[in-house]
Amino acid sequence: xxxxxxxxxxxxxxxxxxxxxxxxxxxxxxxxxxxxxxxxxxxxxxxxxxxxxxxxxxxxxxxxxxxxxxxxxxxxxxxxxxxxxxxxxxxxxxxxxxxxxxxxxxxx
Numbered sequence: 001x002x003x004x005x006x007x008x009x010x011x012x013x014x015x016x017x018x019x020x021x022x023x024x025x026x027x028x029x030x031x032x033x034x035x036x037x038x039x040x041x042x043x044x045x046x047x048x049x050x051x052x053x054x055x056x057x058x059x060x061x062x063x064x065x066x067x068x069x070x071x072x073x074x075x076x077x078x079x080x081x082x083x084x085x086x087x088x089x090x091x092x093x094x095x096x097x098x099x100x101x102x103x104x105x106x107x108x
Contacts, residue, residue: 022063025079026070036063037096041084048084048092050099060084068100 022033038051043059051057062083064070071093074080080088 024065024070025062025083026074027065029065033063037066038063039080041086046086048086048088050095071096071100
């Protein structure tokens with residue numbers, strides 16, 4: 001009986017950990033959601049926005065690794081638009097590219 005309870009506890013912990021994990025729409029990497037950028041189709045305005053503050057805007061969201069390779073791949077294969085079921089403008093991609101550029105300048 002005790003073995004069953006420990007197995008159930010392990011399953012509950014696994015589920016809790018999985019709740020905070022997300023998958024990159026580009027490379028398919030699974031990681032804690034704070035490691036990704038969150039791009040949101042806001043509800044009810046349907047405007048596409050980048051949620052960097054983790055305020056958690058309401059709406060359909062897609063997660064993307066903050067790397068140039070994932071951004072370029074997502075743009076080339078139209079992954080954000082497909083995931084959000086909406087058109088993602090070049091302006092959003094330019095904003096994400098600026099974030100990558102400013103991030104790399106900080107680390108240099």
